Amino acid sequence: MSEIALNVNGRSHRLDVDPATPLLYVLRNDLKLNGAKFGCGLGQCGACTVMVDGQAVFSCLTPAMLVEGRQIKTVEGLARNGGLTALQQAFHEHGALQCGFCTPGMLMAAADLLAGARPTREEIVDMLSGQICRCTGYEPIVRAIEQAATS
Ligand code: FES
Numbered sequence: 001m002s003e004i005a006l007n008v009n010g011r012s013h014r015l016d017v018d019p020a021t022p023l024l025y026v027l028r029n030d031l032k033l034n035g036a037k038f039g040c041g042l043g044q045c046g047a048c049t050v051m052v053d054g055q056a057v058f059s060c061l062t063p064a065m066l067v068e069g070r071q072i073k074t075v076e077g078l079a080r081n082g083g084l085t086a087l088q089q090a091f092h093e094h095g096a097l098q099c100g101f102c103t104p105g106m107l108m109a110a111a112d113l114l115a116g117a118r119p120t121r122e123e124i125v126d127m128l129s130g131q132i133c134r135c136t137g138y139e140p141i142v143r144a145i146e147q148a149a150t151s
């Protein structure tokens with residue numbers, strides 16, 4: 001076990017963990033931030049996606065020690081001043097979720113994409129190839145991200 005310092009959603013934490021522990025486990029088990037989900041644990045479904053220094057990463061494949069001192073953002077830190085972001089609002093308006101299991105990962109991956117130049121539909125679809133939704137179907141998700149890109 002080692003002590004590591006993590007900054008998550010703007011808050012600093014010191015934790016005793018096995019440094020090789022995946023970030024996802026630290027977020028869920030130690031910090032009780034259950035937004036990021038365990039889907040496959042293999043980097044294949046995107047359910048565990050969070051941001052590190054503004055870039056979407058699969059937290060199931062990211063050792064906690066590698067993100068020490070970096071800015072980690074989970075879906076719990078996405079809303080600003082208690083209000084939904086345009087992206088979250090667009091998901092709501094387009095019914096872009098059913099069970100919601102994939103939604104935190106979808107939102108974080110989409111937020112990364114939207115931080116750059118306005119994405120094309122093809123770029124949105126390409127991004128979603130790394131994010132699996134088992135129930136909604138992708139069209140409402142694509143439309144929600146397109147709407148957020150124009151707001
Ligand atoms: S749980 Fe990380 S990619 Fe599936």
Ligand code: FES
Nearest residue numbers: 098100102133134
């Ligand atoms: S809304 Fe159920 S897995 Fe995507």
